[in-house]
Amino acid sequence: MKLALDKYAHLGSPIHRWEQRSKLVALLSLIFAFAFVQELIFLPGMVLVTATLFILSRLPLGFLLSRLRYPGWFIAAVVIFLPFVTGDTVIFQIGELAIKQEGCLQVLLIVTRFICILTVSLVLFGTATFLTSIKALRSLGLPSAIVDMTLLSYRYLEEFGNTLTTMQQAMRLRGFRSEIFSRRNLRILAGLTGSLLVRSYEQSQRVYQAMILRGYGNLDRERLNHNLAEIDRTSTIAFCLTLLVAVGLIVGEILW
Numbered sequence: 001m002k003l004a005l006d007k008y009a010h011l012g013s014p015i016h017r018w019e020q021r022s023k024l025v026a027l028l029s030l031i032f033a034f035a036f037v038q039e040l041i042f043l044p045g046m047v048l049v050t051a052t053l054f055i056l057s058r059l060p061l062g063f064l065l066s067r068l069r070y071p072g073w074f075i076a077a078v079v080i081f082l083p084f085v086t087g088d089t090v091i092f093q094i095g096e097l098a099i100k101q102e103g104c105l106q107v108l109l110i111v112t113r114f115i116c117i118l119t120v121s122l123v124l125f126g127t128a129t130f131l132t133s134i135k136a137l138r139s140l141g142l143p144s145a146i147v148d149m150t151l152l153s154y155r156y157l158e159e160f161g162n163t164l165t166t167m168q169q170a171m172r173l174r175g176f177r178s179e180i181f182s183r184r185n186l187r188i189l190a191g192l193t194g195s196l197l198v199r200s201y202e203q204s205q206r207v208y209q210a211m212i213l214r215g216y217g218n219l220d221r222e223r224l225n226h227n228l229a230e231i232d233r234t235s236t237i238a239f240c241l242t243l244l245v246a247v248g249l250i251v252g253e254i255l256w
Contacts, residue, residue: 005067005122005154008059009129015057016127019235020136026242027053027124033246034116039256040105042249043112049245050116057123067122068115075114079107130154152207160200167192 009016015023034046054064087102125133130151138147168178176188231239 004158005125006128006130006133008063008126009132011058011127013056013058013127014234014238015053015123017234018127018238019231020128020132021140022231022235022239023124023128024133024136024140026239026246027120029246030242031117031120031124033249034113034120036250037113037253038109039253040109041256042252043109045249046112046116050119053123054119057127059123059126063126064119064122068118071114071118075111079110082106082110156200156203156207159203160196163199164196167195 030049037043037046083099083103084097085103086106087100089101090098091101091104092099128136134147134151137150138144171178171188171192176185178185178189
């Protein structure tokens, strides 16, 4: 389990140079606008805006596809039955199975919004280091407890993944074959899950105690924000343009 969202934060694209606070506000507004869209007529515009942002970010296509893979499976499992159960207009039928137009359009809307939102999120957090994003969130007024939980969750998801990989390798060396579905394997997997939860809980306690010993909670706000860059003119223009697109989508959706 490797997130590595900021793996390409070192690149020098226009999106990378966009000041992180204004980028956060602008792209989060765009994400909310995408989620608000219900009319299919706005989908080409969403795709165009998303593709433009991704191309400008210069992030590798393989990086995007690898991050879309797991949530993509989840969305596929959710929408795969929609064409069969939603709507009344039958466009294709085999025996008792009928594919309906309204269900297909719903799938198109959900999948397009999912890809656009996830791509913009990846552009947002993939074009700056995660620590810079965290500082920007805190400077924008997000409660420090939520910011810290986000940072620690991100950090220890990878630790969790490494522990899981190590335990799976050890199980394979002892002859465990995960592709076989049996009661014995289910019992072993349940034990693995429980062991991971206990280890994670114990590690979280050790980390929290270490943070307390190092003065966690006593840092002043000014010290935490002093490394953030000033908002330059280019960032302001990008902020205004993105906000204009987001507002335009919402207003268009309301008036359509």
